[in-house]
Structures are given as C-alpha cells and as structure tokens.
Amino acid sequence: MSEGRLVWLLKRGSKTLNNAYNGKRLPSRVLGEALPSSPLLGSSRFFFSVAARTSIATAVTSRSSIINGFRAHLRQHKGLYLPSIRTMSSTAAASIENKEGLKLLVTAGSRAQKMVGIWLFGSAAWVFSMVVLGGITRLTRSGLSMTDWKFTGRLPPLTDDEWLVEFEKYKQSPEYKRINKGMSIDDFKFIYWMEYAHRMWGRALGVMFALPFSYFLRKGYITVRLGLRLSALFALGAGQGLIGWWMVKSGLEEPPSEYAEPRVSPYRLAAHLTSAFMIYWGLFWTALSVVMPEPPAESVAWVHGAAKVKRLVLPVSILVGITAVSGAFVAGNDAGRAFNTFPKMGDTWIPDDIFTMKPLLRNFFENTSTVQLEHRILATATLVSIGALWWSTRKLDIHPAIRSLIGSTVGMAALQVTLGISTLLSYVPVSLGTAHQAGALTLLTLMILLNHTVRKPSLSLLKSLPSVTRTT
Numbered sequence: 001m002s003e004g005r006l007v008w009l010l011k012r013g014s015k016t017l018n019n020a021y022n023g024k025r026l027p028s029r030v031l032g033e034a035l036p037s038s039p040l041l042g043s044s045r046f047f048f049s050v051a052a053r054t055s056i057a058t059a060v061t062s063r064s065s066i067i068n069g070f071r072a073h074l075r076q077h078k079g080l081y082l083p084s085i086r087t088m089s090s091t092a093a094a095s096i097e098n099k100e101g102l103k104l105l106v107t108a109g110s111r112a113q114k115m116v117g118i119w120l121f122g123s124a125a126w127v128f129s130m131v132v133l134g135g136i137t138r139l140t141r142s143g144l145s146m147t148d149w150k151f152t153g154r155l156p157p158l159t160d161d162e163w164l165v166e167f168e169k170y171k172q173s174p175e176y177k178r179i180n181k182g183m184s185i186d187d188f189k190f191i192y193w194m195e196y197a198h199r200m201w202g203r204a205l206g207v208m209f210a211l212p213f214s215y216f217l218r219k220g221y222i223t224v225r226l227g228l229r230l231s232a233l234f235a236l237g238a239g240q241g242l243i244g245w246w247m248v249k250s251g252l253e254e255p256p257s258e259y260a261e262p263r264v265s266p267y268r269l270a271a272h273l274t275s276a277f278m279i280y281w282g283l284f285w286t287a288l289s290v291v292m293p294e295p296p297a298e299s300v301a302w303v304h305g306a307a308k309v310k311r312l313v314l315p316v317s318i319l320v321g322i323t324a325v326s327g328a329f330v331a332g333n334d335a336g337r338a339f340n341t342f343p344k345m346g347d348t349w350i351p352d353d354i355f356t357m358k359p360l361l362r363n364f365f366e367n368t369s370t371v372q373l374e375h376r377i378l379a380t381a382t383l384v385s386i387g388a389l390w391w392s393t394r395k396l397d398i399h400p401a402i403r404s405l406i407g408s409t410v411g412m413a414a415l416q417v418t419l420g421i422s423t424l425l426s427y428v429p430v431s432l433g434t435a436h437q438a439g440a441l442t443l444l445t446l447m448i449l450l451n452h453t454v455r456k457p458s459l460s461l462l463k464s465l466p467s468v469t470r471t472t
Contacts, residue, residue: 105226105290112221113290119212120287126205127280128441133198134276135437138331139430142194143264144175147252149245153203156196166192174254174262202241209234226286233282240275247272266332266365273328277321280441281448288452296399297457301468305398306454309406312392313454316385317447323378324440329365335372336428342421345373379417386413402453409446416443 106113137143147169157163167188170176176183213230216222222230247268255262297303330336339345351369363370390410393403416439423432 103225104293105223105286106221107223108219108221112216112219116216116221117287117291119216120283120290123205123209124280124283124287126208127276127283128438128445130198130202130205131273131276131280131441132434132438133201134273135434136430137194137198138269139428139433140191140194141175141179142191142198143248144173144251144262145170145188145191145195146199146248147173149199149248151241153200156193163189173252175251178255178262199241199244202244206234206237209237226290229282229286233279233286236275236279236282240272240279243268243272243275261334263334264332266329266371269332270325270328273331274325277324277441277444281444284445284448285452288449292452294461295453295455295457296401297461297465298399299468300462300465301397302399303457303462303465305396306402307456308396309389309393309398309402310451310454312389313447313450316382316389317451319378319382319385320443320447323375323382324444326371326375326378327437327440329371330375333366333368333371335368335375336424336433338368339372340424340427342424345369345376379420383413383417386410399453402450405446405450405453409443409450412439412443412446415439 104113106116146166157166163185167185170188170192180187213222213234217227247264250268251262251264253262295306297306339351343349345351350373354367354370354373355363357363357367364374365371386409390406393406416436419432419436419439423429423436426432
C-alpha cells in the first residue's frame with residue numbers, strides 16, 4: 001500500500017515534489033505515515049531539478065528510473081526508512097549517464113553543483129586578477145626587485161635593518177646597476193611590495209583552491225573525471241610558481257651587451273603568461289560545464305545552427321590565443337616602446353631590419369621590429385576574423401544567447417584593438433598597458449564561453465527537441 005502511494009505521488013511530477021520538499025520535514029518513520037512530508041520526497045527533489053533542466057522527455061525517463069529505484073529500495077527495507085541523499089544522488093547521476101548520455105561532473109545534487117560552480121568561478125576570477133596584477137608588476141618594473149625565491153614564501157622585511165639587507169641584495173642586480181642606480185629605499189620598497197604582493201597572491205590562490213577541493217572530495221561531490229581534471233590544474237598552478245621564478249632568474253643575469261637593458265627572457269615570459277591562460281581556460285571551462293551540463297538548445301534547427309557556428313568559432317579562437325601569446329613577446333622585448341606611431345611604424349609600413357637576426361626564426365621572437373609588426377598583423381587579423389564570424393552567422397537560425405555572445409565578442413575585439421593602439425601611441429602607460437592585458441583575457445573569456453555554448457548537446461536532449469522553435 002505504501003509503495004503504491006509513493007509511486008502515485010512520484011508520477012504527479014516535479015511540482016508536487018517541490019511542494020512536498022518545501023513542507024515541514026518530519027522524523028523518519030514507517031513509510032505509510034505522513035508520506036507527503038517525508039524526507040524521502042525531499043531527497044527526490046534533486047532528480048526532478050536535473051530533469052527539468054534538460055527536457056520533458058528527459059524528465060520522464062529520470063522519473064521512471066527513480067520510481068524503479070524506490071521500488072527496489074522498498075523491497076529491501078520493509079520497516080524503518082533512513083534517508084541517504086548522497087547515495088540517491090549518485091544513483092540518479094548514474095542513471096543520467098548510462099541511460100541519457102549526459103555525464104554530470106558533480107553528482108550530489110543541485111546544492112553541491114552550485115557550491116562547486118561558485119568555487120570554480122571564484123578560482124578563475126582569482127587567476128584573472130593574478131594576470132592583471134602580473135601586468136602591473138611588469139609595467140612598473142617591479143618583477144626583479146626580489147632576488148631570491150622560496151616555494152612556501154616568507155615574511156616581508158619588517159624592520160629598517162631587514163629592508164637594508166634586501167636593498168643591498170637588489171643593488172647587486174643588473175637592473176639596479178644599469179637602470180635604477182641611485183634609487184632611494186622608499187622607491188625600492190614600492191617595487192618590492194608590488195612583486196611580493198604578486199607572489200603571495202598566487203600562493204593564496206593555491207590555498208583557496210586546495211581547501212575547498214579537499215572538502216568537496218571528502219563529501220563525495222566530485223566525480224573521478226572532475227577530480228582528475230582539477231588535480232591536473234592544481235599541479236599546473238603549482239608549477240606556475242616555478243615558471244615565474246625561472247622567468248625572473250633570467251632577468252637577474254648580466255645582459256650580453258653593455259648597452260642592453262636587463263630584462264627577463266621573452267621566451268620565459270611567454271611561457272609564464274601562456275601557462276596562466278591555460279589555467280584560466282581550464283578553470284572557466286570546467287566551471288561552465290558544472291553549472292551548465294547542457295548547451296542552450298530549444299530546437300533541432302538551433303542545434304544545427306550552433307554546429308555551423310562551431311566550425312567557424314574554433315579557428316577564430318586559435319587566432320585569438322596566438323595573438324595573446326604574441327603580446328607576451330611584445331612585453332618581453334619591450335617592443336611596445338618602439339615605433340610609437342600608427343598605422344605606420346615610424347615613417348614606413350614595414351621596417352628594414354625585420355630579418356637582420358640569424359637564424360631567421362629568431363626575428364619572430366627576439367627582434368623588436370618584427371615582434372611588434374607581427375603583433376599588429378595578428379591583432380588586425382583577429383578583429384577582421386571576428387567581424388567575419390559575425391557577418392557569416394547573422395542570417396543563421398541560432399539561439400539568441402549565441403547571437404548575443406557573437407555581438408559581444410565583436411565589441412570586445414574592437415575595444416581591445418583600440419586599447420592596443422592607445423597604449424602604443426601613449427608610450428605604454430601603466431593604466432593603459434594593464435587595461436590592454438586585461439582586455440586580452442576578457443576577449444579570451446568570451447571565446448571560451450562561445451565555444452562552450454555551441455558544443456553538441458547530449459543524445460537524449462537532441463531526441464526530445466522539436467524540429468523548429470515554437471513561436472507564441
């Protein structure tokens with residue numbers, strides 16, 4: 001009798017379950033007593049929230065799986081019922097993965113999904129701030145102020161004597177001897193604090209990532225697939241500190257020429273920045289996958305339109321990434337402080353010395369003229385390709401969210417090019433240089449979001465969609 005009532009209530013749909021969930025929760029009793037307010041129904045709320053997020057057909061399949069699961073459970077437990085939300089959530093996730101083709105990264109309910117999503121978005125935002133802070137550190141020439149490095153970090157100088165010791169270390173560096181000779185200790189404190197803040201902000205990110213990660217693992221919120229992905233990102237983040245010191249160490253060495261300014265290797269700076277972009281991409285993509293297991297799709301026609309957009313978006317995204325990395329070589333060679341004119345480079349369109357280095361390949365990474373020229377070409381190509389993307393998709397039958405994202409990407413690309421030109425013409429002030437670096441990551445963010453939005457939906461969702469979008 002109790003089983004029959006339970007099955008009847010479950011078949012009434014998610015509305016009944018949601019009302020039951022919001023009711024007063026009673027202590028666990030025999031299933032025949034006070035069934036509408038039983039915690040058993042409250043625990044079922046997760047399954048119907050997942051089903052509602054996919055489609056009506058998916059909801060029916062999920063509900064049938066839940067009913068069968070409850071029948072089996074009731075056959076094993078004729079007496080008292082002890083609720084187990086985590087076990088039931090795992091069962092639902094397994095049902096979704098095996099029967100519907102939708103693989104969830106978080107399998108402990110909508111609340112856990114929200115918590116993990118917020119944590120990952122927060123981590124991605126932290127990496128974003130790290131990139132911006134790194135740009136400020138570079139533009140204020142603060143990166144070489146600390147001449148040693150420890151993986152665990154250390155306290156900053158707290159007394160005058162400790163500051164003098166650090167200042168004496170810096171005086172032995174090529175940067176002080178060739179650029180900052182005669183610098184006051186107050187000026188040294190400014191650049192020291194900038195570099196110290198950048199390093200400690202990175203270590204704080206490691207702690208902020210590791211503690212919730214351990215908590216979610218212990219609670220069983222994270223699947224094996226998600227755990228492996230996040231472990232790889234954590235390892236890459238830990239390695240980022242080593243890459244940063246490897247980069248800084250190159251700037252503490254004597255330059256090959258007495259006329260050359262000491263600066264970090266452009267190759268190492270590019271590796272450091274590219275690694276940060278990869279970490280950001282991984283965190284942001286994973287966060288999107290946690291909170292949006294399915295792409296926005298309301299008809300088969302929109303899915304086909306998204307597939308056409310995807311074929312265009314992928315090469316544009318690669319071009320955006322290459323342009324961003326080329327900016328690292330511009331920074332590493334201080335190329336932004338040369339040829340501060342636009343559209344010409346000085347009095348010519350193409351400088352005469354773009355291929356003076358041997359072997360030829362070195363020019364594309366170490367020659368100031370060539371590095372700036374290629375960045376100009378790549379930036380222009382990026383703007384044109386994103387504009388062409390918008391033009392090619394303007395008549396496609398696609399989801400409004402995709403169309404809006406493409407429009408936002410065009411606007412951001414135009415703004416980024418404007419920032420780049422303004423930075424060049426203004427001889428790279430800290431404010432504009434920082435905004436330009438932040439703009440590169442913002443444009444990359446939009447491309448990540450666009451790629452995630454046009455991905456292919458699960459087979460179950462695809463089967464449940466109408467051929468065309470219904471209009472009201």
